[in-house]
Amino acid sequence: MYLAHSFMSDEKQQNSHQPLILAVEDHDDSLLLISYALELMGCRFICQTDCSATVLVAKEYQPDLILLDILLPGLSGIDVVRHLKQEPLTSKIPAIAVTALATTEDRERILKAGFDDYISKPYMIEDLEAIIRRVLGGKFSPYSAFELCQD
Structure with missing residues (x-):
C-alpha cells in the first residue's frame, strides 16, 4: 500500500491543548499557505499531499478538523469526506x-456531500482563520493570528 507523504508540525506536537488540524492539499504552494496560517494560529497540524x-x-x-482540497488526484475530496x-x-x-x-452549484454539492464549511481559492489568511475558528468554536485564544501580526 502506498502511504501518502505527510508531516506534522514539530514544535506544536507537545502543545496538545491546541487544536490538531489535518490539511490535505496536492499543490505545495497551497499547502505552504495553509501550514503558515495554522502555525500563526498556534495549531498543531498534519499535512498531506496525497489523499x-x-x-x-x-x-x-x-x-x-480536516481541511480538504476537492480537486485531488485519485479520489476527490468529496469521495474522501464521504469515506470519513x-x-x-x-x-x-x-x-x-x-x-x-x-x-453556487459547486458549493451546494460540496456541502451536501458532508463538508461542514467551504472556502474558495484564492482566499485571505484571515478568512481561512475565521472559518476555522467558527467551526472549532472556543478551542483558541481570543486573539486572532492576523490581529497579533498587526502589532
Missing part, C-alpha cells in the same frame, strides 16, 4: 473544503 491515506491518518490521530463520514471513528470530525470550485 490515499487520509482516512487512516484521521482514524489514528483524531484531528479536531461513514467511519465511526471519523464521522464527527468537521471538514472544511478548500477549493478552486467557486460556483
Whole structure:
C-alpha cells in the first residue's frame, strides 16, 4: 500500500491543548499557505499531499478538523469526506473544503456531500482563520493570528 507523504508540525506536537488540524492539499504552494496560517494560529497540524491515506491518518490521530482540497488526484475530496463520514471513528470530525470550485452549484454539492464549511481559492489568511475558528468554536485564544501580526 502506498502511504501518502505527510508531516506534522514539530514544535506544536507537545502543545496538545491546541487544536490538531489535518490539511490535505496536492499543490505545495497551497499547502505552504495553509501550514503558515495554522502555525500563526498556534495549531498543531498534519499535512498531506496525497489523499490515499487520509482516512487512516484521521482514524489514528483524531484531528479536531480536516481541511480538504476537492480537486485531488485519485479520489476527490468529496469521495474522501464521504469515506470519513461513514467511519465511526471519523464521522464527527468537521471538514472544511478548500477549493478552486467557486460556483453556487459547486458549493451546494460540496456541502451536501458532508463538508461542514467551504472556502474558495484564492482566499485571505484571515478568512481561512475565521472559518476555522467558527467551526472549532472556543478551542483558541481570543486573539486572532492576523490581529497579533498587526502589532
